[in-house]
Amino acid sequence: MIQFLQYLGKSTRTSFTKLGRGTYFLLQIISGILSVIPRPRLLLNQMYSIGVLSFLIITTSGLFVGMVLGLQGYYTLSDFGAEETLGVMVAASLVRELGPVVTALLFAGRAGSALTAEIGLMKATEQLSGMEMMAVDPIKRIISPRFLAGFLSMPLLAALFSAVGIIGGQLIGSGLLGVDEGAYWSQMQANLDFQDDIINGVIKSIVFGFVTSWIALFEGYDTIPTSEGVSRATTRTVVNSAFSILGLDFILTTLMFGDD
Amino acid sequence: MGNSAPSQNSLVSVRNLSFSRGDNKIFDDISLDIERGKITAIMGPSGTGKTTLLKLIGGQLFPEQGSITVDGQNVHQLRRRDLFNLRKRMGMLFQSGALLTDMSVYDNVAFPLREHTHLPESMIRTLVLMKLQAVGLRGARELMPNELSGGMARRIALARAIALDPMMIMYDEPFTGQDPISMGALVHLIKSLNNILGLTSIIVSHDVHDTSAIADYIYVLSGGKIVGQGTPKEIQQSKSEWVQQFMTGAPDGPVHFHYPAKDYVDDLLSSGKRY
Numbered sequence: 001m002i003q004f005l006q007y008l009g010k011s012t013r014t015s016f017t018k019l020g021r022g023t024y025f026l027l028q029i030i031s032g033i034l035s036v037i038p039r040p041r042l043l044l045n046q047m048y049s050i051g052v053l054s055f056l057i058i059t060t061s062g063l064f065v066g067m068v069l070g071l072q073g074y075y076t077l078s079d080f081g082a083e084e085t086l087g088v089m090v091a092a093s094l095v096r097e098l099g100p101v102v103t104a105l106l107f108a109g110r111a112g113s114a115l116t117a118e119i120g121l122m123k124a125t126e127q128l129s130g131m132e133m134m135a136v137d138p139i140k141r142i143i144s145p146r147f148l149a150g151f152l153s154m155p156l157l158a159a160l161f162s163a164v165g166i167i168g169g170q171l172i173g174s175g176l177l178g179v180d181e182g183a184y185w186s187q188m189q190a191n192l193d194f195q196d197d198i199i200n201g202v203i204k205s206i207v208f209g210f211v212t213s214w215i216a217l218f219e220g221y222d223t224i225p226t227s228e229g230v231s232r233a234t235t236r237t238v239v240n241s242a243f244s245i246l247g248l249d250f251i252l253t254t255l256m257f258g259d260d
Numbered sequence: 261m262g263n264s265a266p267s268q269n270s271l272v273s274v275r276n277l278s279f280s281r282g283d284n285k286i287f288d289d290i291s292l293d294i295e296r297g298k299i300t301a302i303m304g305p306s307g308t309g310k311t312t313l314l315k316l317i318g319g320q321l322f323p324e325q326g327s328i329t330v331d332g333q334n335v336h337q338l339r340r341r342d343l344f345n346l347r348k349r350m351g352m353l354f355q356s357g358a359l360l361t362d363m364s365v366y367d368n369v370a371f372p373l374r375e376h377t378h379l380p381e382s383m384i385r386t387l388v389l390m391k392l393q394a395v396g397l398r399g400a401r402e403l404m405p406n407e408l409s410g411g412m413a414r415r416i417a418l419a420r421a422i423a424l425d426p427m428m429i430m431y432d433e434p435f436t437g438q439d440p441i442s443m444g445a446l447v448h449l450i451k452s453l454n455n456i457l458g459l460t461s462i463i464v465s466h467d468v469h470d471t472s473a474i475a476d477y478i479y480v481l482s483g484g485k486i487v488g489q490g491t492p493k494e495i496q497q498s499k500s501e502w503v504q505q506f507m508t509g510a511p512d513g514p515v516h517f518h519y520p521a522k523d524y525v526d527d528l529l530s531s532g533k534r535y
Contacts, residue, residue, distance in 0.1 A: 122361075130358030133318050134372045134420075135347040141375070 022218045029217070032137070032144035042145040050111045050146065051153030055160075057110055058103060062094075062161035065102060066168025069093055073169070074177045086179050087188035090169035091162075095192065095201045096257070099162035101249050104208035107154060108241035112216035115146055116237040119220025120230035128221075143221065147213045154209025155202050162201070200256045207248060212241045271296045271428060271460045272317060277326035279309070279316065286312055288484035289326070294428075299454050299461040301471045304481035305506065305515065310464040311355070313481075314430045317462070318352060319343050331427065348376060351421030351429040355436060357413035359405040365392070365416050366401040372423045391419040395449060411442025418449065428460040429453070435467040447474055468507055472496070480506060482515070 036043055073089045119142070122128050128138045166188075174181040192198070216237045223233035272294035279287045286309035294300045302310055315321045317328055319335045328335045333346060359368050369388045373379060379387070392398040395415040405413060414434060421429055434446055451474045454461045465471045472478065472492035480488035480495065480503050488495055488503040496507060505513035521527065 125361070126354045126356050126358040127360055129315075129320065130352070130354055130417075131360075132320060133347060133350070133352040133354075134375070135344040136372070136375050137344075 018222070021222060022214070025218050025221060026214055028139045029144050029147045029214070032140040033148055035140045036145050036148055039145075042141075043148055046145045046149035047153060050115070050149045051157065054107060054110050054153070054157055057106055058157045058161050059164050061102065061106055062099075062164035063168040065098055065161075066090060066094065066165030066170075067172045069098075069165065070169035070172030070177070074173060074179065083173075083177075083179050084183040085187050085191075086169065086173045087166075087184035087186075088191040090173070091166050091188045091192055092197060094162040094165040094169075095197050097201075097249070097253070099158045099165065100201050100204035100208055101245060103158040103161045103205065104154065104212055104245045105242055107150075107157060107209075108212050108216070108238055108245070111150065111153075112212050112237050112241050113234045115150070115213070115216040116220040116223070116234045117230060119143070119146075119217060120223035120225070120233050123221065123223060124225035124227075124230060143217050147217055150213030150216070151206070151209045154212070155205040158201070158205035158208075196257075200252075203256075204249065204252050207252065208245050211244050211248065215241050215244065269295050272328070272330050272462070274313075274317075274328050275326050277316070277328065278324045279312065279321070280324060281312075285484050287323075290481075290484070290486050291326075292479050292486060292489070294460060294462055295477065296460050297454075297458060298476040299450070299463060299474055301463045301465060301475035301478045302481060303465055303468070303471060303478055303506070305466060308481045308483070310466075310481065311432050314352065314432055314462070314464055317430065318347065318350060348372075348424055349427045351424075351426040353414065353417050353421050353429060353431045353434060355433045357405075357410075357417040359408075359413055359417055359420070361405050363405075364401065365397070365403050365405070365408070368405070368416060369401075369420045369423055372420060376424060387423065391423055392416075394422070394453070395419045396445070409442070411438050411445065414438075414442075414446065415449065418453075422453065422457065422459075425457070426459070428462065431461065431463045431465075433465055433467075434463060435465055435470050443470060450474060468509070482506075 069090045073086050074083055077083045077086055131138045170184055173179040174184050219233040219237045223229045270293035274292045277287050277290050304310055316323055322336055366388055369391055370384050373384050389398055392401055395418055397415055435443055447470050463471055475492055478492055478495050479486055488498050488500050502514040511517050
């Protein structure tokens with residue numbers, strides 16, 4: 001019993017210490033962002049490797065998710081003779097939920113894990129330490145540009161995911177199953193609200209971008225500098241990001257759509 | 261050795277330094293001086309905290325007790341900005357080289373210049389080529405770090421360390437894992453850079469022969485204490501059993517061959533836990 005309590009106390013203390021280190025790290029990142037502004041090239045390079053290189057996985061997944069939504073939506077809606085509203089159903093699901101959430105999950109797997117491994121290996125090979133000894137702050141030079149790039153890329157990628165998904169739904173809905181194309185688009189236009197649906201979706205993806213980039217960079221920076229340490233940190237990035245994304249999505253959805 | 265005031269000519273002086281990692285006491289009240297313009301070697305077996313000492317001097321770690329002054333400034337009382345300014349005047353050569361793997365050799369050497377100066381690109385080019393010429397690798401400027409051998413990587417890192425014309429360089433195990441030719445090249449480089457550029461060098465090493473060939477003064481560390489110091493000649497003639505074992509490489513002596521363990525026979529006969 002005593003042992004169990006000791007274990008409980010120790011692991012609670014470890015988690016809180018880690019949370020504290022993480023928060024301090026976040027503050028350092030944010031204060032380092034100012035020094036990225038005069039050097040846009042650092043940011044652009046990272047936007048390329050974090051954002052542009054995720055293009056393929058995001059568009060492909062978006063297309064398939066949209067096509068599946070088109071199929072499933074059609075089968076359900078046509079039972080009620082409401083297949084004309086397929087456009088609304090596809091677009092609302094994507095813009096409100098699937099766009100931000102699935103993009104964030106894919107982002108954590110594709111870009112987050114890469115960030116953790118990169119930073120972790122830089123730590124293991126003394127590159128970060130070497131930079132400090134050259135009087136260059138690794139937070140400002142390495143971490144902050146990556147954080148900003150992740151934070152800015154996420155809403156763009158989520159928007160891309162939703163747009164491609166809506167096209168995928170249309171391909172299946174009106175191309176294959178014969179829903180009227182005019183109805184698909186006009187119903188969508190009439191029933192989706194810019195403020196309630198689109199802006200709320202964008203807010204979600206901004207929050208996810210912030211959290212995922214923070215987790216990925218912190219796990220990399222806080223890693224034990226061995227190959228095992230880096231591999232564990234990479235796994236933790238994907239797992240913790242997934243939990244945070246799904247948990248935050250629930251909270252945000254409750255706050256945003258609770259009054260309807 | 262002792263607690264005397266730093267001598268006039270010392271660039272780095274360590275006073276009553278203590279440092280631990282967990283329960284493991286790495287330094288126990290040590291004091292030493294690094295003289296300007298000289299090559300000072302800090303020697304001792306692996307795990308005696310030689311690299312830790314360099315990190316303490318560079319302000320990356322904080323001591324529990326004692327102080328370290330570099331060029332008259334107490335490293336651990338400096339504000340971050342002043343510490344960074346001091347570090348611009350200190351070069352450090354890491355054991356792995358610590359080159360930035362996403363940049364070419366040229367960009368690695370140009371890195372500190374681009375970060376800390378506003379020189380035009382043409383002047384940076386001239387400086388980079390001069391530094392690369394000094395280490396004999398001007399022809400390798402287009403290569404990426406993963407295309408370099410260990411010895412070349414260390415020489416490039418040395419070119420980078422002298423890019424800002426520092427007053428001192430700290431070498432962390434510069435000779436480990438080098439073939440005889442690159443070893444010879446490094447020994448020659450360290451000696452000539454020290455003389456030509458008027459640097460102060462600190463070499464941390466357990467390589468007895470090559471280090472004593474170029475060092476002006478040697479400190480021998482063991483178990484958190486300084487167990488011997490002097491010129492290479494004095495060290496070689498030291499009466500200390502410990503220093504003798506270290507210099508001759510005898511397998512047993514004051515440093516035992518066996519890691520502390522319980523009695524051998526008891527250990528074999530006891531059931532023990534299964535692994």
